[in-house]
Amino acid sequence: MTELQVASPTVAPGRLFGVSLGPGDPGLITRSAWALLQRRDVVWTYPVRSLRKEGYALDIALRAGLTLPAQHQPLLFPMTHDVEKLARHWLKAAEAVKALLATGQDVLFLVEGDASTYASFCYLARVLRELDAEAKIDIVPGVTSFNAACARLQMPLSEQDDTIAIVPAAYGIAAVERMLDDFDTLVLMKVKPLLDDLIDLLERRGLLPHSRFIEKAGSPVERIVHDVAALKGSKVNYLSLLLVKNPNRERGEIIRGCRKKTTIELEEETQE
Numbered sequence: 001m002t003e004l005q006v007a008s009p010t011v012a013p014g015r016l017f018g019v020s021l022g023p024g025d026p027g028l029i030t031r032s033a034w035a036l037l038q039r040r041d042v043v044w045t046y047p048v049r050s051l052r053k054e055g056y057a058l059d060i061a062l063r064a065g066l067t068l069p070a071q072h073q074p075l076l077f078p079m080t081h082d083v084e085k086l087a088r089h090w091l092k093a094a095e096a097v098k099a100l101l102a103t104g105q106d107v108l109f110l111v112e113g114d115a116s117t118y119a120s121f122c123y124l125a126r127v128l129r130e131l132d133a134e135a136k137i138d139i140v141p142g143v144t145s146f147n148a149a150c151a152r153l154q155m156p157l158s159e160q161d162d163t164i165a166i167v168p169a170a171y172g173i174a175a176v177e178r179m180l181d182d183f184d185t186l187v188l189m190k191v192k193p194l195l196d197d198l199i200d201l202l203e204r205r206g207l208l209p210h211s212r213f214i215e216k217a218g219s220p221v222e223r224i225v226h227d228v229a230a231l232k233g234s235k236v237n238y239l240s241l242l243l244v245k246n247p248n249r250e251r252g253e254i255i256r257g258c259r260k261k262t263t264i265e266l267e268e269e270t271q272e
């Protein structure tokens with residue numbers, strides 16, 4: 001008698017979604033993200049800095065009134081500059097997600113702010129692709145911390161021909177100072193460790209009146225500080241940033257390629 005050959009059922013792997021939740025106000029969760037978060041047949045994963053802490057992204061989802069699905073898993077992304085330690089944790093997180101996807105389930109990775117902006121999702125997606133070039137990955141974009149900050153502070157990010165730089169302040173004071181010469185608006189992220197030095201720089205450059213600080217924008221414990229100098233010597237939360245405008249910036253000539261000429265400019269041209 002020939003043995004009956006039973007083919008083992010192959011499960012199509014699931015898809016990973018980087019789900020941006022905005023910086024803290026549940027009202028800033030997009031409709032696309034919201035629709036995904038209603039699904040109960042998915043696994044929620046979310047970044048934590050320590051396995052004893054809940055994580056800010058999950059906190060945003062829970063404050064929005066969403067409930068965890070039956071399957072959920074924190075993924076550890078420690079705060080460290082130790083590149084080997086970071087690489088180990090990114091790999092561990094990507095392996096965990098790969099194993100979940102292999103069961104055929106879709107996996108949501110919750111992201112604070114926008115998933116493409118300084119987010120642990122970027123590392124997760126990259127390492128997952130290294131493990132499996134065929135991995136299916138989607139990104140739901142979201143509101144960044146600095147877009148929300150501009151709205152809360154009623155400070156335009158950019159007007160007309162303004163230049164903008166979004167900079168992790170960790171580059172140091174000299175780098176930030178150089179950028180003041182080239183950009184009308186600086187968004188200084190991750191300011192916590194350098195805040196006092198940044199305040200000194202802003203004072204020296206006469207820019208304190210044009211600077212604003214915001215912590216945990218959009219959350220119930222949001223803090224806005226207009227008098228940035230008053231923060232000197234105090235401790236701030238990691239989730240804080242500075243918006244700095246430089247009204248004294250010297251601008252070069254603007255090539256008016258995409259701007260309509262004024263009647264006066266046109267008249268001047270015909271007279272030449």
Ligand SMILES: C[S@@+](CC[C@H](N)C(=O)[O-])C[C@H]1O[C@@H](n2cnc3c(N)ncnc32)[C@H](O)[C@@H]1O
Binds near residue numbers: 113217
């Ligand atoms: C790892 S980055 C995350 C950026 C985030 N993905 C985004 O789209 O804005 C963390 C830095 O973003 C800024 N940040 C994030 N959320 C914030 C918030 N709710 N309020 C103020 N700053 C925030 C802080 O400068 C913080 O150090």
